[in-house]
Amino acid sequence: MTLARTRSVSLVGVDGWVVDVEAAITSGVPGLHLVGLPDTALSEARDRVRAAIFNSGEDYPNRHVTVSLCPASMPKKGSTFDLSIAVALLAAAEAVPPQACADLVLIGELGLDGRVRPIQGVLPAVLAAANQGCQTVVVPRANAAEAELVPGMKVVSAATLRGLLCLLRDEPPPVEDDEDDGPRSPADGFALRQQDFSPDLDLADVRGQAEARRALEISAAGGHHLFFAGPPGCGKTMLAERLPTLMPPLEPDTALEVTAIHSVAGTLRPGQPLITQPPFYAPHHTASRASMVGGGSGRVLQPGAVSLAHRGILFLDEAPEFAVGTLDALRQPLEEGEVRITRIEGMARFPARFTLVLAANPCPCAAAKQIDCSCAPGTRRKYTSRLSGPLLDRIDLKLELAPASRAELRFDLEFAESSQVVAERVQLARERTLRRLTGTAWRSNAEIPGPELRRRFTPPSDAMVSADEALQRGALSARGLDRVLRVAWTIADLTGHDEPDADDVGGALTLWSAGRQ
Ligand SMILES: Nc1ncnc2c1ncn2[C@@H]1O[C@H](COP(=O)(O)OP(=O)(O)O)[C@@H](O)[C@H]1O
Ligand SMILES: [Mg+2]
Ligand SMILES: [Zn+2]
Known part of the structure; x- marks a missing residue:
């Protein structure tokens, strides 16, 4: 029996886990068996991997091959395991040196022709691999720039399975046409409009x-x-x-x-x-x-x-x-x-x-x-x-x-402030907020939880007159008061006050109460 191992990443939402991909070649009825809770897409991987290996000019091992993805309990979706399965299988067949790929994390879908196709979620997958101590990832060429954003990770980009195999065998790379199939659009075609950040808006x-x-x-x-x-x-x-x-x-x-x-x-x-x-x-x-x-x-x-x-x-x-x-x-x-x-x-x-x-x-x-x-x-x-x-x-x-x-x-044209002028004030106010929130998990006043706000960030009582009065009238609820206080702190940060005064709280109250029928 021959054994080989590679790795890949299982992604759920934006959280990823490194998965071991093990291939074993044993005597028995020829065929490829995937174990470890594969969903439908993963079973389809079997056919893609076989076609891709064949079309890369490799001998497909006509033996009993078992590929196991573990831990088995981990959910595994999508086509991102193709590359790791193909390489593990070829390493078990001794078509590539097993030690060359044992510590590699391979992420990518295979086309039937052996091309490595781009996938969604490369960045969170590579981030997860880095967090779990992996050092080298192989990703589809079209996703390489994204993978390279992760500090300290060595990124190998692969355009075809054949090219990757040459690399693992220390052979000169094949001549490849630079066909780029680009990132895929979202599967469900959600009706979203992304406004490009436009420098023209002011x-x-x-x-x-x-x-x-x-x-x-x-x-x-x-x-x-x-x-x-x-x-x-x-x-x-x-x-x-x-x-x-x-x-x-x-x-x-x-x-x-x-x-x-x-x-x-x-x-x-x-x-x-x-x-x-x-x-x-x-x-x-x-x-x-x-x-x-x-x-x-x-x-x-x-x-x-x-x-x-x-x-x-x-x-x-x-x-x-x-x-x-x-x-x-x-x-x-x-x-x-x-x-x-x-x-x-x-x-x-x-x-x-x-x-x-x-x-x-x-x-x-x-x-x-x-x-x-x-x-x-x-x-x-x-x-x-x-x-x-x-x-x-x-x-x-x-x-x-x-x-x-x-x-x-x-x-009003000549009096209207530009975005740049206002953005500078915003920046200063944010810095003031951050100084106050040092050592907490919050980065803006809107994020401070209510109990913390009341415990640590209560303005002096003479600043609270308008809010107290609104509470008494029933025009302001306890939850509303929290919202008013957060805005009062932001107004104070914009004005350069160390803590909100009566005007800051009054201004926040007006902004909270307006537009209510
Ligand atoms: N205060 C304003 N200053 C400059 N242009 C304005 C102003 N208000 C409206 N406009 C003009 O009217 C157009 C319609 O404004 P828009 O923002 O679409 O209004 P709303 O969304 O309230 O219906 C804008 O494209 C702009 O040309
Ligand atoms: Mg409008
Ligand atoms: Zn009407």
Whole structure:
């Protein structure tokens, strides 16, 4: 009996585990047997591996071959094990030196012609291999740039099985055509619109709307959710799309975390492996619940819009047009900062810590002036009440916008601050926040849990007069108070106060209470 071993990674959501792939050749009926809980896709691997080996000009061992993936209890999905199975099998047949591949982690799908095809999720898989002490990975050539983002990992890229075998045998590489089949699009074709980070957008484009601009600045500085209500054409979409221009670039560890999610989703742009700017996701209002929070039953579980917007912005334009179920599905990720999808094979986890921005017209007919509105009063009320109380209760900053006046539209240009000026203030405020939160797991005021907030970050009592009064009137709930306090800290950080004063708390209270019917 001859034995050989390689390794691969089993990926569930964005979490990966290194899997040992062992091949044994024994006497018995010729055939390839895969053991270790393979799903359908993995059984298909048998046929792909056989064809790929044959079409790479290798002798297929016409013997009894057993390939075992262990630990057997680990869920194994998808086609990412093809390469590790093929190499383990050939090493067991002594077609490649077993010691050359025993410690390699091989990730990749094989085409029937022996080409190594790109897969989704290479970055989180390689991150997992690195965390578990592996030093060398073999990945599809089209995914190499992504794998190279992982510090300290030696990355070998393979375009064909034949090329990889030459490398393992220390032979000169074959001549390969440089055909690039590029990254694959998400399997389920979710209706998502990714706004490219556009250097053309600038806050200075918006005239007037001082309060809304200020709210954007507070949101960017503290990570607070935001709701713009107002008549069509008053600039809601325009304002929301400029929020990313106020946010600092992602920290290196966060950039990897964000990129890992997009790697699984297959939404990384070729030639730009690392996402460094906060993502901006604006799903269409026809988006399904699954496209919002993730799911699917295909080969790979797809992250939803809430995860694609992780560490960035999820913008729901015309929010009342979304299905109620889709909106309700937002509550869990808003509360917990991640999505968990349970399937028979196990539980997938996708981070989902985003800033939610909602925009809404006052009624479905979207008349620019209330006088032109053709909706019955009941319809108007019903329209806005589609945004449920529990959802709006999670929004710290709520504004009712009026159209900018003609004078503002004409003359405000020279006074309007640019994104760069505001982004610098945001950066300073964030630094102040981080200094205060040193030694905690939180990076922004919006992330501080309620009990901690009340224990460690209570403003002085003379600053709390307006909030106390609102509590007494019943206009503010205990949960609402937490939200007001977090915003008050962000306003203090933006103003340079060591702690919120009465104006900061009052300002936060106004922003919390506005837009409530
Ligand atoms: N305050 C403003 N400053 C500059 N342009 C504005 C302003 N408000 C509206 N506009 C113009 O009106 C258009 C419509 O704005 P938009 O953001 O789509 O409105 P809404 O989303 O509220 O319906 C914008 O593309 C812009 O040209
Ligand atoms: Mg709009
Ligand atoms: Zn109307």
